[in-house]
Amino acid sequence: MAKHIHTLPINFTGGIVSPGYLLELLKTAAAAQATQVRFGLRQQLLIDIPDKNLAAFKSSCAAQQLRIADSPNIMSSYAAAGIFIQDSWLSEGIYKDVFNLFDYTPALKINICDSRQTFVPLFTGHINWISSASVHYWHLYIRLPDSQQLYAWPELIYTNNIAAVSKSVEQHINAGTTPETIYTLVKKENNYITRPLDKEPDLPAFHLPYYEGFNKHENSYWLGIYRRDEDFPLAFLKEVCAICLETRIGQLYATPWKSLIIKNIDPAHRKLWDYVLGKYGINVRHAANELNWQVEDNCEDGLILKRHVIRYFDTADVRTYGLCFSVRVNKPASLFGTVVIRKQENKHGSKLKYMQRYDILHTAGYNANSAQLVIYRESVSKEHLGPYIVALCKTFYEQHSEVNVLQHYVKEQQSLATAATPVRRIHQCPDCFTVYDDTVGDAGQQVAAGTLFQDLPASYCCSVCAAPLSTFNEIPEGVLQPDTTTAF
Incomplete structure (x- = not known):
């Protein structure tokens, strides 16, 4: 990206934002000659401001209490509540209660997620809270910066103590304390409610729900909007906010897939949404194999790689359900994904694109929540990424087909039928x-x-x-x- 452009992040705690707040932010960005905005991996908003307007934009934001972020956003599975998660004790009201408990600005990444969903990554934070089977109690997993190893807190922690424990844990992480010692110190320094840890969370196998387009939910609709180039026209979002305000929709939801979700759309108002989507030519039906990618923020090279592989997917008509793809071009980051495309370090200093090589890896057991990576192919040129990744996808399905699921199901049903009928x-x-x-x-x-x-x-x-x-x-x-x- 050109040096005369500054990318500024605006955090939306938990990925939620009111249309009124977003509209003021968009108006302020428009006054600074911004034309597009993007959503980031941590559910934040990214705005590109020309250098000549940077000072005026910051001044306007300060005057209107629009805070430009200097720390990671608190990420949550709030966006999935009610549409991808049913019958969970973790309601939207509880999410808000947790967010309101934070009386400080975290300097580390914090994830707050429902254990029953696979829409929002669970372990990409440094402090990861995952709901337990016990109402109002949470699992805690710590991941030190620049590390992929997770430390499981040896007890469950009560909802009302999440913010205080997070603050204490962060202080000790920043001091360079080991996770085991952090537990001892936090336990000694804080009075928080706990419950014995009976078992690890029962996490579902990864599958990414289709998060785009108009979808019926009970007596209303929800709308998911994804952009192939990640750019949302500023004028389009301003009209989205206007419709929300007019139809009394109180919240918008940013997702970790760099998309936007609007819930609780009254069927009588759908024509308004069809109008604004058509006016700006917004497509809301992309292929599923394009939606399951995690690319670093502000990374055009990563988007180019993504598009390159997807074109090969389309040609080969490849199934990717149950998989998620991560592109890591810059400094290694904690990106979510079962298949990882990682750019190799340029050891020879060549600036020629065709000399660039990539490694293809996958998580152990193709578990999206695993931090252990297994090398599949090394030093692959861009032109050969497609064929190798397609072969890896086929390997994934072959391994998952080794057990004859249909035969097992038939036997199980026969066994259940026999057990259900008492022998006279x-x-x-x-x-x-x-x-x-x-x-x-x-x-x-x-x-x-x-x-x-x-x-x-x-x-x-x-x-x-x-x-x-x-x-x-x-x-x-x-x-x-x-x-x-x-x-x-």
């Missing part, structure tokens, strides 16, 4: 195969219906051949001898 035991004469049926009894021998076999008198005998009671055999009803006769 009956009693049969060994000589003539006559069956005593306790639901009928034996009127000829004055035995009333409903009399169990064990309640028959000792004098009872077969009603056909007079075989004594003691000779009758108890067998499952399904294995009756042929030519049976019921005693009556």
Whole structure:
């Protein structure tokens, strides 16, 4: 990007912003000659301001209390609540309560996520809070800066203590303390409510929900907007805010996929959204294999690589469901992804693009939440990235098809059906195969219906051949001898 342009981040805590606040921000950016804005990986807004207007923009922001960020945004799965997560104790109100507890500006990355969703990355922060099965209690995972190793806090922590514990943990991380020692010190210095850690969180297998377009939810719609080049026209977003204000939509949601979600759209107002999408030519139906990418913020080279591989995907008609792709061009970052394209360091100092090489890696077991990377191919040219990544996708599906899921399902259903049907035991004469049926009894021998076999008198005998009671055999009803006769 040209040096005379300054990219300024505006944090939206948890990824939520009111349309009124966003509209004021967009007007201020427009006055500074900005024409496009972008959303970042941590649900923040990125604005490019020309150098000549930078001072005026900062002054206007300060006057209107529009804070330009100098620290990472608090990231959350708030955007997924209600549309991708159902029946969770972690409601939108609880998210807001947690955000309001932060009386300081975190200098480290903090993630606050529902354990039941796969829309927002769980472990890309330095301080990662993940909801537990116990209402209002959280798992905590610490990841030191420039490290991929996670430290699991040995106990669950109560909702109201998240901010205070985060602040204390951050102070000790910044002091260079080891995670084990951080736990000891935080435990000693803070009085917070805990619960024993019974088990690790049961995290679902990764699948990225389709987060674009108009989607029905209960009695309303939600709209997801994604931009291939990441740029949102400023004039378009201003009209989005105007519609929200006019139709009383109180919040917009930025996502870690650099997209925007608008919830609670009344069906009667859909025509307004169709109008503004059409006016600015906004496409809201991209291919799924384009939506599951994580590219570093402000990285045009990463976007070029992404587009290059996607074109190959389209040609080869490749399935990518269950996978997520991460492009790492600059300094290694904690990006989310099962497949990683990593630019190699330029050891020879060549500025020729065709000399650039990349490594292809995947997470251990193709687990999107794993920090362990496995090398698949090294020193791959840009032209060969597509074929190799397609081959890796095929390997992923082959490994997941080694177990015959259909055969296993059929056997499981048969087993359940067998277990659900109790086997009836009956009693049969060994000589003539006559069956005593306790639901009928034996009127000829004055035995009333409903009399169990064990309640028959000792004098009872077969009603056909007079075989004594003691000779009758108890067998499952399904294995009756042929030519049976019921005693009556």
